[in-house]
Amino acid sequence: MKLPRFSRKTLCIPYAVFLIFFVIIPMLVILVYAFTDRSMHFSFGNFVKFFSDPTKLSTIAYSIVIALITTAACLLIAYPVAYILARSKMKKKYVVLMLFVLPMWINFVLRVNAIRELFNWIGLLGETNYFNTVFGMVYDFLPFMILPLYTTLMKIDPALYEASADLGGNGFTAFTRVTLPLSLPGVMSGVTMVFLPSMTNYVVSDMLGNSMVTIIGKFIYEYFGTDWHMGSMVALILLIVVFVSTWLTGGFSSEENVRGANL
Amino acid sequence: MKKQIAIKCLKVGFVGLVLLLLYTPILLLAVYSFISTDIIGTTGQFSFEHYAKLFGDPAILGMIGNTLLLAFLAALLSTILGTLGALGMFYCKKRSKALLHGASQIPVINAEIVTALSLAITFVAVGIGKSYFTMLIGHMVICTPFVVLSVMPKLKQMDNSLYEAALDLGASPFKALMKVVLPQIIPGVLSGFMLAVTLSLDDYIVTVYTRPNGFETISTYVFNATMRGNAHTAETLSSFWALTTIIFIVIVLFVVLSNLPAMRKKEENQ
Numbered sequence: 001m002k003l004p005r006f007s008r009k010t011l012c013i014p015y016a017v018f019l020i021f022f023v024i025i026p027m028l029v030i031l032v033y034a035f036t037d038r039s040m041h042f043s044f045g046n047f048v049k050f051f052s053d054p055t056k057l058s059t060i061a062y063s064i065v066i067a068l069i070t071t072a073a074c075l076l077i078a079y080p081v082a083y084i085l086a087r088s089k090m091k092k093k094y095v096v097l098m099l100f101v102l103p104m105w106i107n108f109v110l111r112v113n114a115i116r117e118l119f120n121w122i123g124l125l126g127e128t129n130y131f132n133t134v135f136g137m138v139y140d141f142l143p144f145m146i147l148p149l150y151t152t153l154m155k156i157d158p159a160l161y162e163a164s165a166d167l168g169g170n171g172f173t174a175f176t177r178v179t180l181p182l183s184l185p186g187v188m189s190g191v192t193m194v195f196l197p198s199m200t201n202y203v204v205s206d207m208l209g210n211s212m213v214t215i216i217g218k219f220i221y222e223y224f225g226t227d228w229h230m231g232s233m234v235a236l237i238l239l240i241v242v243f244v245s246t247w248l249t250g251g252f253s254s255e256e257n258v259r260g261a262n263l
Numbered sequence: 264m265k266k267q268i269a270i271k272c273l274k275v276g277f278v279g280l281v282l283l284l285l286y287t288p289i290l291l292l293a294v295y296s297f298i299s300t301d302i303i304g305t306t307g308q309f310s311f312e313h314y315a316k317l318f319g320d321p322a323i324l325g326m327i328g329n330t331l332l333l334a335f336l337a338a339l340l341s342t343i344l345g346t347l348g349a350l351g352m353f354y355c356k357k358r359s360k361a362l363l364h365g366a367s368q369i370p371v372i373n374a375e376i377v378t379a380l381s382l383a384i385t386f387v388a389v390g391i392g393k394s395y396f397t398m399l400i401g402h403m404v405i406c407t408p409f410v411v412l413s414v415m416p417k418l419k420q421m422d423n424s425l426y427e428a429a430l431d432l433g434a435s436p437f438k439a440l441m442k443v444v445l446p447q448i449i450p451g452v453l454s455g456f457m458l459a460v461t462l463s464l465d466d467y468i469v470t471v472y473t474r475p476n477g478f479e480t481i482s483t484y485v486f487n488a489t490m491r492g493n494a495h496t497a498e499t500l501s502s503f504w505a506l507t508t509i510i511f512i513v514i515v516l517f518v519v520l521s522n523l524p525a526m527r528k529k530e531e532n533q
Contacts (some may be wrong), residue, residue, distance in 0.1 A: 008436065012351020012363060015344050015407070019366045022404050026381035027369065029388055081281055084274045096278065098518060103285055105514045108465045109482040110507045113489055114288035117504075121291070121303040139285070192372070200374040203467050203482075207489055217376045217468075224472070228384055235377045246372050 030239070033232035046233035056219075063199050063215040066130070070137040070198040071191055077138070078145035078190065083179070086153035097150060104143045112136055112207045119208065132208040137198045144193035152186030153179070196242060289511055296504040313505040316498060323502060326479040330464060333480065337402035338459035344403065345410025345459075346452050350444070352411070353418045367408045378404060379472035386473070394475045401473035402463045409462060410455035417451035481506070 037043040050056060081100070085093050103111060115136050119125040124132055156179065164174040200217035216238060223231030291303065296314070300307035317323060352363050370378050382404065386397050421444065429439035445452075467482035474483070488499045 008354040008440070009351055011347045012349075012355060015348025015351065015367075015411075016363060018344060018348075018403070018407070019363070022382065022385075022400055023366055023369050026378075026385040029385045030377070030381045033384060077281055081278055084278055088274075096282075098522075099282055100285065102514060102518065103289060105461060106289065106507060106510050107481050107485070109467055109485045110503065110510065111288075113485055113500075113503055114292050114507055116489060117303055117500075118288045118291055139288075142281075142285070196372075196374050200376045201468070202376075203486060207486070211490070217374070220376050220380055224380060224383070231380060232384065235380050238374055239377055242372055242374060242377075 027239070030232045030235050033229050034236040035233075036229060038227075038229065046230050049230065050233055050237070059214050059219070060216055062213075066134060066137075066205075066213070066215060067195050067198040070134050070141065071195045073134065073138045074142055074145040074194045075187065075190065078142060078149055079187075082146050082149035082153055082186075086150055086156075097146075100146050101143050108140065109203060109207075111140060112204055115139060116207050125208075126210045129209040129212045132210075133205045133213045136204040136208040137194075137201075140204060141194040141197060145190035148186040148189040148193070149183060150186075152183045156182050192246065200238065289507065292504040293508045293511065295501075296508040301498060301501045313501050314509075317502040317505040317509075320499075320502060322479075323484070323499075323506070326481060326484040327506075329478065330480040330482075333398070333402065334460050334463035337399055337406055337463040338456050340399070341403045341406035341410050341459045342452060342456040345407040345455060346414050346448070348407070349411045349414035349418060350440070350448075353415070367411050369408075370404050371408045371412070375405065375466075375468045379469045382469070383472040393473060395478070398470060398473045398475065398478065401469040402466060405466065405469055406459035406462050409458050410452075413455035413458060414448055414451040417448040421447045 034046060035042060035044065037045055085097055090096070106114075115132075116125060119132055160178050160182075161174055164178050169177065199215055200220075202215055202218040202221060205213040205215050205218065216234065220231050220234050220238075223234060295303050297309055297311070298307040299310040299312050348363070348367070352360050352367075355363065379401065382397070382401050383393075386393065391397060425443050425447075426439050429443045430436065434442065465482070466480075467486060470480055470483055474480075479487075485503055488503070
């Protein structure tokens with residue numbers, strides 16, 4: 001047997017090199033900066049400073065609360081929508097689903113600007129900063145919740161509902177015993193798709209919250225101008241939170257391409 | 264029977280209400296983009312003045328061109344890199360495959376701002392000034408993993424024996440790859456490309472951290488114009504109404520046209 005002239009494995013070398021240089025090394029750089037001071041000596045100073053500043057901690061608590069409310073609101077709106085669409089016998093329901101995804105393709109900042117103009121018109125801009133921020137985030141991240149929910153709900157075999165009815169379960173039982181448990185993976189992936197950006201995407205909180213709402217992402221932005229080491233520490237903490245929560249929800253194994261649901 | 268009708272009304276009403284909320288801001292801008300006023304809520308006459316302003320402002324036209332070119336370049340390079348990466352990964356041994364896949368997932372699950380900050384600090388730390396190149400790299404970092412994710416499922420569905428058949432029939436591995444494997448994964452490659460385009464067009468955070476001085480995209484330009492009020496703001500803002508409307512119409516046309524053949528086919532089948 002003669003050796004093949006080229007192995008198909010070698011095709012991944014460019015991407016592997018790219019990942020090492022522009023993903024792995026930058027993560028290590030963040031790690032180094034987080035644990036050094038301005039003269040690049042090893043130090044826990046940033047870590048201590050971060051966790052001993054009450055104003056910072058309260059802002060982070062606020063940020064987490066905003067993200068929780070946003071995620072809950074998205075779930076409460078998206079679940080019924082996805083459920084109604086998935087169970088609907090309408091012939092052209094993909095058109096309705098498309099209507100939910102369509103606004104997502106308008107530039108993100110232009111979309112937030114449209115909400116800003118609406119709030120400005122009805123007099124909410126600069127008045128209800130926290131409400132505006134949450135509304136804007138729910139508006140922008142809603143499709144990320146609807147799509148995974150719809151996908152998992154569609155996968156449920158209708159025979160299961162019939163079985164549940166045959167065995168004497170009413171509609172409510174069917175929902176709590178069949179639909180809800182089987183749709184949990186969709187809930188999980190929707191929650192992770194919404195929770196993280198609503199803690200870090202400061203475009204919405206700046207444009208709609210009149211710059212009065214500070215979220216964790218804004219911290220990093222502010223430190224980028226003044227103190228990289230502190231900024232890296234905040235980024236590192238965020239990174240650890242993300243990895244731990246992804247690991248806990250089993251997200252590493254799922255290859256579901258939520259954003260890629262190009263219908 | 265009455266109860267069923269009531270439930271149906273409730274369902275349609277709920278979905279309709281959410282859709283109404285989703286479209287109100289966009290339709291508001293679309294309506295006002297044709298009215299000669301700079302303040303929403305006031306009256307004016309039907310006019311194209313906001314469109315005239317949009318197309319008469321070289322700064323705005325420039326940043327639109329920047330955005331489109333950057334998205335095209337980033338998507339093209341990401342698609343090439345990601346498709347090759349997915350192909351290579353697919354044939355790798357289990358351990359290196361898992362390792363590569365894990366690294367590739369980092370930008371997907373990471374907060375965009377962490378990716379952006381890590382890149383910006385790395386570029387400065389190794390002495391590379393911010394340039395078009397660094398920004399392009401930044402966009403590729405967020406786009407390529409999604410290309411890989413779109414191509415991978417197609418590779419898994421592929422019939423592997425076809426490639427071997429091609430080799431047995433005397434094709435070189437490269438030729439077999441181009442003539443046998445590529446046609447089977449091309450839908451995934453194309454949707455990866457489209458996804459990369461939309462991710463790049465939408466990006467604000469990575470652009471801000473990696474762009475060269477003075478470079479503006481739609482995202483950065485609109486953000487700055489709304490946040491830093493200056494003398495021209497009211498006028499600039501109303502030209503964004505026109506821009507939003509144009510983008511919305513383009514998207515609707517694109518979706519309708521790209522789905523029309525599929526819809527016709529479906530109807531014929533029924």
